[in-house]
Amino acid sequence: MKIEHLNLTNFRNYKELSIDFHDGLTILTGENAQGKTNILEAIFLLSLAKSHRTNHDQEMITWNEDYAKVVGQITTKNSHFPLEIILNSKGKIAKYNYIDQKRLSQFIGKLNVILFSPEDMQIVKGSPSLRRKFLDTELGQTHPIYLQNLLEYHRILKQRNSYLKQAREKNSHDPVYLEILTDQLVEAGSRVINYRIEFVKNLEKIAQPLHYELSNERDLLSMVYKSSTSKVDYEKKDLIEDQLEELFKSSTQREIDQGITLYGPHRDDLIFYINDNLAQQFASQGQQRTIILSLKLAELDLVYAIDQDYPVLLLDDVLSELDDRRQFILMSKIEGKVQTILTTASVENIHIQELKNSSIIQVKKGKVL
Ligand SMILES: Nc1ncnc2c1ncn2[C@@H]1O[C@H](COP(=O)(O)OP(=O)(O)OP(=O)(O)O)[C@@H](O)[C@H]1O
Ligand SMILES: [Mg+2]
Known part of the structure; x- marks a missing residue:
């Protein structure tokens, strides 16, 4: 399963964003607080119809705007479809293939993602x-x-x-x-x-x-x-x-x-x-x-x-925390099979072969370069 394209409107610090993802590895890099995790959050939202870091949907709408829109183009092993979420003061609308899904349970899981974020570190001891x-x-x-x-x-x-x-x-x-x-x-x-x-x-x-x-x-x-x-x-x-x-x-x-x-x-x-x-x-x-x-x-x-079909893997700031051996094992498990989108403040902490074949995207103040 792959997300090929993502469009954001009034989502967090993105006024307007259009971004293509590599089939294999996409690396979102940039300084702190520029909007790297926001992109992963938007993808997670398309998968589970909610954020991984807030229970208040409104927080995802850009300040002083009245709605946010997230659209993703998804390809699975035998289909291709858009997913869309609109957030506004009344709630949220979720569309699969342009059609409103009255029940969110019908929308959830059309896109499968596995997210590994710093918050997950609490799973064992929290x-x-x-x-x-x-x-x-x-x-x-x-x-x-x-x-x-x-x-x-x-x-x-x-x-x-x-x-x-x-x-x-x-x-x-x-x-x-x-x-x-x-x-x-x-x-x-x-x-x-x-x-x-x-x-x-x-x-x-x-x-x-x-x-x-x-x-x-x-x-x-x-x-x-x-x-x-x-x-x-x-x-x-x-x-x-x-x-x-x-x-x-x-x-x-x-x-x-x-x-x-x-x-x-x-x-x-x-x-x-x-x-x-x-x-x-x-x-x-x-x-x-x-x-x-x-x-x-x-x-x-x-x-x-x-x-x-493999889900899309989202790694938020975690690869650079792993030692080289673990980075290597991780990459060997997903290489050529799993579309992976990861964020890191600095590519220098990432020591993997796959870096050469990846797409590296700079994120700066709610824009990608
Ligand atoms: N609703 C919102 N409207 C506008 N901007 C927002 C909104 N919510 C968050 N932001 C801005 O988004 C930025 C944070 O984005 P994000 O969490 O994606 O950063 P990051 O690049 O992942 O940073 P780090 O490397 O520290 O994890 C902050 O500048 C924050 O002010
Ligand atoms: Mg972040």
């Missing part, structure tokens, strides 16, 4: 919500049904939470109604959990050997999708729904007392181990970077296995 977001982002792109399930789960969760809160305030509740909400929550929640367990297993299978190679055959990476409570054992895969049902049955009063849903995939976590030690506790900066890099590389193969 809060569980970041790891859930990591899972949701990747699963959402490749499995539209997962995304619908997840939205459904959050819709029911919200409804159930507000009912529990109300029950606490009134000091009374309708057990039948709560049971209906609980059943719906358990059903949607189990589907989300099952998708995530499967994804983590598949990801581990591919990431483990990559990580072993990247760590110079020193570190064995393993990962586990973990329930927020020891009362539910995800190893017993066929019994997840039953276990959750039991758990909610025995927790009704506590949930009402606290006015909130206490269990479910919105509280789960993804745990990384290196040589059976908890990475969250002891992994060094370099080890964390190696974990993330192997996850991202593994995702490339995982997407390929599903779509028979």
Whole structure:
């Protein structure tokens, strides 16, 4: 899959931008705060209909303008189409092949991207919500049904939470109604959990050997999708729904007392181990970077296995942080297969052969040279 062309209007510090991307490697270089990451953000927006660094779409509109427009020309292994997003004060419009997509879930994933940005360094040691977001982002792109399930789960969760809160305030509740909400929550929640367990297993299978190679055959990476409570054992895969049902049955009063849903995939976590030690506790900066890099590389193969097409790889400021050996391994995995767009303040920190065949684009004050 490739993005051949990108057009921006009133997007961040770009009044107007038209840019072609190399089939292989495109390098966006320039001083800090010139607009390199903004270009990657625009591509990410075409893929997931949201930014990777803000939840407020309006922030992406150029100051003092009332709309922003992003258009990309996409080529996949058997089609060619434009994607378009318009942001304005009313919200956003997403078009696939010139046609408005009423449901964003139908738009998301038409373009697949894997982004590796400095924010991802938080995945290993940051809060569980970041790891859930990591899972949701990747699963959402490749499995539209997962995304619908997840939205459904959050819709029911919200409804159930507000009912529990109300029950606490009134000091009374309708057990039948709560049971209906609980059943719906358990059903949607189990589907989300099952998708995530499967994804983590598949990801581990591919990431483990990559990580072993990247760590110079020193570190064995393993990962586990973990329930927020020891009362539910995800190893017993066929019994997840039953276990959750039991758990909610025995927790009704506590949930009402606290006015909130206490269990479910919105509280789960993804745990990384290196040589059976908890990475969250002891992994060094370099080890964390190696974990993330192997996850991202593994995702490339995982997407390929599903779509028979590689996603576009976006590397924000990360290549120059890797030592030469890791840069080399990374490039050897993607060369000739994966369209890659990377940003760096200075090309001098990048020591790869492929530099010769890449297109190097200078970014300066919201213009490309
Ligand atoms: N809504 C907006 N309207 C106008 N300019 C904006 C808007 N949002 C951000 N900017 C400008 O965009 C610039 C930052 O762009 P970006 O994050 O792409 O920089 P960068 O080249 O990646 O820098 P670095 O090397 O530091 O990561 C800043 O100058 C900022 O003021
Ligand atoms: Mg940047």
